[in-house]
Amino acid sequence: MHPALRIDNFSVRFERGDSSTMAVREVSLQVEAGECVALVGESGSGKTQLFMAAFGLASSQARVEGSVRYFGEELLHAPQAVLNRVRGAGIAMVFQDPMNALTPHLSIGAQLIEVLAVHGGAPREAARSAALAMLERVGVDEPARRMRQYPHELSGGQRQRVLIAMGLLGAPKLLVADEPTTALDVHVQAQVLELLQRLRQETKLALIFISHDLAVVAGVADRIMVMYAGRIVESAASGALLRSPRHPYSAALIRCMPSMRSPVAARMATLPGYPPRAGDLIAGCAFAPRCPKAQARCVSERPPLIADARGSIACHFPEAP
Amino acid sequence: MESYSAAWRRFRENRAAVLACLIVAAVVLLALVGPLVNPNHGDALDWQAVAVAPTRLHAHWFGTDRLGRDLFVRTLEGTQVSLLVGLIATLMSLVFGISYGAVAGFAGGRTDNVMMRIIEIVSGLPLVFFVIVVGVLFGRGPVLLFVSIGAVSWLTTARIVRGQTLSIVRQPYIEAAIAAGAPPSRIIYRHVIPNLLGPVVVYATLSIPQIMLFESFLSFLGLGIQEPNASLGTLVSQGVGDMEAASWILLVPGSLLALLLVALNIFGDGLRDALDVKEA
Numbered sequence: 001m002h003p004a005l006r007i008d009n010f011s012v013r014f015e016r017g018d019s020s021t022m023a024v025r026e027v028s029l030q031v032e033a034g035e036c037v038a039l040v041g042e043s044g045s046g047k048t049q050l051f052m053a054a055f056g057l058a059s060s061q062a063r064v065e066g067s068v069r070y071f072g073e074e075l076l077h078a079p080q081a082v083l084n085r086v087r088g089a090g091i092a093m094v095f096q097d098p099m100n101a102l103t104p105h106l107s108i109g110a111q112l113i114e115v116l117a118v119h120g121g122a123p124r125e126a127a128r129s130a131a132l133a134m135l136e137r138v139g140v141d142e143p144a145r146r147m148r149q150y151p152h153e154l155s156g157g158q159r160q161r162v163l164i165a166m167g168l169l170g171a172p173k174l175l176v177a178d179e180p181t182t183a184l185d186v187h188v189q190a191q192v193l194e195l196l197q198r199l200r201q202e203t204k205l206a207l208i209f210i211s212h213d214l215a216v217v218a219g220v221a222d223r224i225m226v227m228y229a230g231r232i233v234e235s236a237a238s239g240a241l242l243r244s245p246r247h248p249y250s251a252a253l254i255r256c257m258p259s260m261r262s263p264v265a266a267r268m269a270t271l272p273g274y275p276p277r278a279g280d281l282i283a284g285c286a287f288a289p290r291c292p293k294a295q296a297r298c299v300s301e302r303p304p305l306i307a308d309a310r311g312s313i314a315c316h317f318p319e320a321p
Numbered sequence: 322m323e324s325y326s327a328a329w330r331r332f333r334e335n336r337a338a339v340l341a342c343l344i345v346a347a348v349v350l351l352a353l354v355g356p357l358v359n360p361n362h363g364d365a366l367d368w369q370a371v372a373v374a375p376t377r378l379h380a381h382w383f384g385t386d387r388l389g390r391d392l393f394v395r396t397l398e399g400t401q402v403s404l405l406v407g408l409i410a411t412l413m414s415l416v417f418g419i420s421y422g423a424v425a426g427f428a429g430g431r432t433d434n435v436m437m438r439i440i441e442i443v444s445g446l447p448l449v450f451f452v453i454v455v456g457v458l459f460g461r462g463p464v465l466l467f468v469s470i471g472a473v474s475w476l477t478t479a480r481i482v483r484g485q486t487l488s489i490v491r492q493p494y495i496e497a498a499i500a501a502g503a504p505p506s507r508i509i510y511r512h513v514i515p516n517l518l519g520p521v522v523v524y525a526t527l528s529i530p531q532i533m534l535f536e537s538f539l540s541f542l543g544l545g546i547q548e549p550n551a552s553l554g555t556l557v558s559q560g561v562g563d564m565e566a567a568s569w570i571l572l573v574p575g576s577l578l579a580l581l582l583v584a585l586n587i588f589g590d591g592l593r594d595a596l597d598v599k600e601a
Contacts, residue, residue, distance in 0.1 A: 057496055060430055080504075088502030095500075100493040105515045114511070118503045166501065 002072035004206035010066035038221035109147030236311030338591020413471030418478025426486025
């Protein structure tokens with residue numbers, strides 16, 4: 001049985017004139033059907049570009065290398081027809097920007113029905129009721145009225161839910177949710193997360209959750225991968241990673257999480273410095289300049305990503321588990 | 322994007338544009354109905370009344386030209402022809418311009434580059450020269466006029482559409498549509514073209530008077546509509562010959578042409594302001 005998604009040695013480079021920037025560097029990952037994997041990292045770490053490029057959605061300047069297989073089928077450099085068949089029906093994406101991801105001049109209903117129409121099949125009436133049922137399911141109030149409304153008449157949270165409904169309507173086997181709850185209120189956030197969990201159990205949906213918020217991810221993901229400057233620096237089961245991170249960057253991210261137990265007056269922990277820019281050439285560990293434990297070796301020699309029983313880690317001096 | 326009801330409200334508040342719209346509607350209605358209602362025939366020569374001035378006392382309300390043809394009917398028939406040329410040429414420019422521009426903008430890269438260079442080469446041709454050559458090759462006539470004006474006027478439409486498409490293609494909702502597995506053709510006609518109609522409609526409205534003026538110019542030079550048919554341009558051209566002896570032969574079609582062009586321009590400007598299109 002093939003995994004739902006298997007990415008090997010995947011790199012994304014943007015070339016503009018004679019300069020080239022690496023957005024994603026030699027990433028390998030695997031997601032099984034029914035599994036929920038979270039990809040965590042600061043903005044600019046390449047987490048969105050990784051999946052955009054993997055499914056052929058990156059801009060034309062992007063150069064991709066490696067392999068992206070969906071249930072064993074190679075998607076990288078696959079013909080347009082294959083991509084169009086897989087996208088929407090097999091792989092769905094929920095984008096991070098709910099304000100602009102809906103076509104402004106089409107009603108919500110028309111856009112939902114289009115997903116089904118594109119992938120051939122359902123007669124109009126059946127598509128309509130399927131769309132209506134899906135809106136109801138993702139918790140949109142008054143779904144019948146919303147179907148007739150246009151994107152500008154909906155609030156951000158409602159649009160986000162419409163987008164999730166759109167993603168789920170094609171009955172995908174893999175859902176990539178890019179910050180799906182960032183625009184939502186906390187209680188709606190919980191509803192959406194619960195919905196995704198339920199779908200995962202009911203339909204063996206493989207779920208990839210892109211987020212910068214460890215608190216959101218902690219509750220839903222089976223496995224967490226931490227990305228820094230285009231590379232995966234640590235991956236582990238989510239409980240283990242949150243309890244005892246091995247990479248200093250993961251540890252720093254967890255320290256920055258506000259905790260219910262910490263005193264209210266305490267200063268929140270922050271991570272000093274900035275991540276490197278995508279164009280920078282890095283000889284050693286990309287995190288070394290911000291790392292409290294960095295030594296001379298970290299700057300000169302890049303730590304390889306080493307897999308072991310607990311997951312994988314790229315650090316010369318990992319914290320003991 | 323704002324809803325069209327807000328645009329409609331802004332348009333209604335613009336008194337000049339509403340008035341211009343009414344004038345255009347009235348002229349169109351008059352041009353369509355007038356020749357039917359009036360007992361005179363545009364081609365009939367009335368030897369009893371050659372070059373008579375407009376009065377209400379006889380059958381020729383706007384007078385006659387120097388062949389005794391009724392100027393009221395002839396002017397309105399000419400208006401029909403002029404409007405038809407404007408409409409058909411604009412329609413052609415919309416159909417070709419939108420499909421060409423949208424494809425170029427959506428495809429991007431080398432395809433876009435080649436398609437835009439072709440446009441630059443074609444638009445380098447001098448228009449009058451082009452019309453004369455086409456006329457010499459295929460004979461003069463109204464159909465030819467539609468074709469030759471239409472063949473040139475789509476260039477600007479294609480440029481505008483391509484520019485709009487380039488900015489629309491970068492919108493997240495296009496990415497979302499691609500991610501949903503929609504093929505390029507569907508994305509172009511369902512997600513790209515409807516979103517760029519605003520500026521294109523404005524440009525088209527403003528191009529109708531331009532094309533009419535150009536048609537009049539060609540007809541004035543004798544390159545356009547040929548006798549016994551008439552457009553406003555040919556009528557003005559004939560009127561100029563008798564300007565000193567019988568000024569109405571020039572003034573009747575000339576003032577109608579001017580009125581129509583001014584009204585169409587004000588209407589187009591009003592539409593642009595209402596739809597809030599930047600620069601047209």
